Amino acid sequence: MQDKGKLYLVATPIGNLEDITLRAIRILKEVDLIAAEDTRHTLQLLNHFNISKPLISYYRQNEKEKANSILDKIEEGKNIALVSDAGTPGISDPGEEIVKKAIERKIDIIPIPGACAAIAALIASGMNTREFCFLGFLPANNLYKKRVLEENKYETKTIIIYEAPHKLKNTLKLIKEIWGNRKVTIARELTKVYEEYKRTDINDALEVLQDIRGEYVIIIEGSKISQEDIEIKKRNELSLTEHYKFYQNKGYSKKEIIKLIAKDRNVNKNEIYKEFT
Numbered sequence: 001m002q003d004k005g006k007l008y009l010v011a012t013p014i015g016n017l018e019d020i021t022l023r024a025i026r027i028l029k030e031v032d033l034i035a036a037e038d039t040r041h042t043l044q045l046l047n048h049f050n051i052s053k054p055l056i057s058y059y060r061q062n063e064k065e066k067a068n069s070i071l072d073k074i075e076e077g078k079n080i081a082l083v084s085d086a087g088t089p090g091i092s093d094p095g096e097e098i099v100k101k102a103i104e105r106k107i108d109i110i111p112i113p114g115a116c117a118a119i120a121a122l123i124a125s126g127m128n129t130r131e132f133c134f135l136g137f138l139p140a141n142n143l144y145k146k147r148v149l150e151e152n153k154y155e156t157k158t159i160i161i162y163e164a165p166h167k168l169k170n171t172l173k174l175i176k177e178i179w180g181n182r183k184v185t186i187a188r189e190l191t192k193v194y195e196e197y198k199r200t201d202i203n204d205a206l207e208v209l210q211d212i213r214g215e216y217v218i219i220i221e222g223s224k225i226s227q228e229d230i231e232i233k234k235r236n237e238l239s240l241t242e243h244y245k246f247y248q249n250k251g252y253s254k255k256e257i258i259k260l261i262a263k264d265r266n267v268n269k270n271e272i273y274k275e276f277t
């Protein structure tokens with residue numbers, strides 16, 4: 001029986017064509033087929049690197065059906081590379097579906113890492129890079145957008161958002177409305193001629209941003225208050241008896257409850273113990 005091929009997830013540049021890796025070029029030359037989000041767009045990249053390969057289309061709307069036919073070909077022994085229009089496949093781009101199905105079908109998946117706008121913007125942002133939360137594109141509908149922002153209001157990690165230029169100001173306004181003013185880095189046209197960073201706060205960004213064209217990543221400082229801080233604050237507004245009941249309803253023992261209340265109220269547990277004997 002013919003050995004199975006492999007699925008390669010190949011990152012391509014996000015602007016500057018020099019940002020393709022040597023390995024990516026080699027894999028694109030070696031595979032039997034390239035599945036691309038936009039075949040015409042990828043053809044330009046391939047032409048630039050003198051790569052001639054059959055291309056098949058694989059985009060959001062045909063992702064589910066196409067995934068199976070691509071994987072059928074891999075099972076027949078073909079090696080296939082998946083690329084998106086720019087950057088890392090699967091990151092706000094098609095990829096996730098085929099990877100899930102490939103895992104089910106026990107097909108080897110080999111990522112070929114490279115450019116990713118979120119990571120490039122984050123590392124240049126000046127914000128905390130140790131922990132971050134990638135939200136990708138927020139929903140287009142304002143109602144859903146607000147909901148996602150509400151859900152992430154107390155996220156303490158640095159937040160990364162992709163946004164289209166014509167929606168940038170509206171999104172910043174909503175962020176300010178729901179999260180308040182915060183530090184922000186607006187990274188524009190990464191790796192390209194008009195690459196630019198505005199490291200400021202949302203109020204200022206809303207004033208100074210003009211001539212909004214090109215591609216943008218928004219990096220926002222995480223919340224200084226966590227969801228847990230909010231919950232503790234709420235519990236501390238309860239009477240001691242209510243606070244006790246709160247933990248009792250969760251099934252904690254008396255000893256545990258006293259410890260938890262003392263921790264919430266930042267007092268010695270003996271003080272709480274006295275109240276309940």
Ligand code: SAM
Nearest residue numbers: 014087088091092116117162163189190215216
């Ligand atoms: N898969 C890509 C990646 O790895 O970054 C992201 C693809 S997503 C469809 C496109 C969005 O990524 C753009 O709307 C923009 O928010 C961001 N983006 C891509 N290239 C960029 C660049 N050169 N500069 C700034 N943002 C970029």
